[in-house]
Amino acid sequence: MAGRQRQKMRADIELNKDYLSNLPSEIIEDILVKLPIKEAVRTSVLSSKWKSSWASMPNLVFAEKCLPESELIESVDKVLRVHQGPVLKFELDSDQIANRKAINRWLLVLSKNGLKDLRLMFYVYNGCTVPSSLFSCHELQHLEISGCTINGPRCFQGLKLLRKLTLRA
Numbered sequence: 604m605a606g607r608q609r610q611k612m613r614a615d616i617e618l619n620k621d622y623l624s625n626l627p628s629e630i631i632e633d634i635l636v637k638l639p640i641k642e643a644v645r646t647s648v649l650s651s652k653w654k655s656s657w658a659s660m661p662n663l664v665f666a667e668k669c670l671p672e673s674e675l676i677e678s679v680d681k682v683l684r685v686h687q688g689p690v691l692k693f694e695l696d697s698d699q700i701a702n703r704k705a706i707n708r709w710l711l712v713l714s715k716n717g718l719k720d721l722r723l724m725f726y727v728y729n730g731c732t733v734p735s736s737l738f739s740c741h742e743l744q745h746l747e748i749s750g751c752t753i754n755g756p757r758c759f760q761g762l763k764l765l766r767k768l769t770l771r772a
Contacts, residue, residue, distance in 0.1 A: 623650040631656050639664045640682055658685050662692040668726065672699045679709055689717035698726040698750075707734035714739040719764075725750030738762065747771075 635643045635657055643657040663682060667675050675697055683690075693713055700706070706723075710733075713721070718740045724747070725731050731751035738755060743762050749771035 624652040626652070628652075628656075632660070635660050636662050639666045641665075641667070641678070644682070659688045660686075661689055662694075663690055664692075664694040664696075666694070666696045668696060668698055670697070670699060672697075672702060675700055676702055676705045679705070683709060683712050686716075691717060692720040692722075693718060694722040694724070696722075696724040696726075700725065701731045703732055703734055706731070707736045710734060710736040710740065714741070717742055719743060720745040722747040723749070723751065735759075 631653060635646065638646070640657070640660070640663050643660060647654045647657060663686070665675065665679060665682075667678070670678070679695070690713055693709075714736065719742055721737075721740065721743060722745075723733065726749070733748060733751050733753045735754060735756040737746075737753070738759050741762070742764055744764050745767045746762070746765060747767075747769040749769075753770075
């Protein structure tokens with residue numbers, strides 16, 4: 604009987620072992636980078652080590668085509684407020700946003716966080732104009748914009764590190 608109890612205790616310990624928390628940080632980062640931000644945030648319930656891992660992801664992808672504009676703005680605002688460290692890539696795929704003030708606010712935050720890759724995809728043209736704060740992203744190397752207009756500032760001297768530019772109607 605004592606032998607069975609020991610086996611049961613070992614089995615219980617194995618069942619309660621937190622394998623996710625034991626993953627190396629590099630693997631957690633590699634998994635999170637491949638997920639849209641909404642899914643990455645959801646991983647915070649998996650284990651204590653994952654709880655805030657998403658908050659330092661260098662790539663933020665908001666692929667929320669069906670989310671109402673107010674919810675999308677609130678989501679992006681929350682993520683940028685909590686985020687720690689550089690944001691090297693920012694993607695926003697939506698057909699619901701025309702709020703220039705929100706986009707301006709995000710670009711100003713991103714311009715101070717080392718943004719290198721920006722993708723703003725608006726699938727329905729709704730009068731969205733990318734604010735001139737886009738041109739304060741001096742480290743930008745890749746820029747892809749769809750479904751909106753761009754107005755550069757009068758004193759614009761170029762994005763000197765830009766290597767790839769894609770513009771779509």
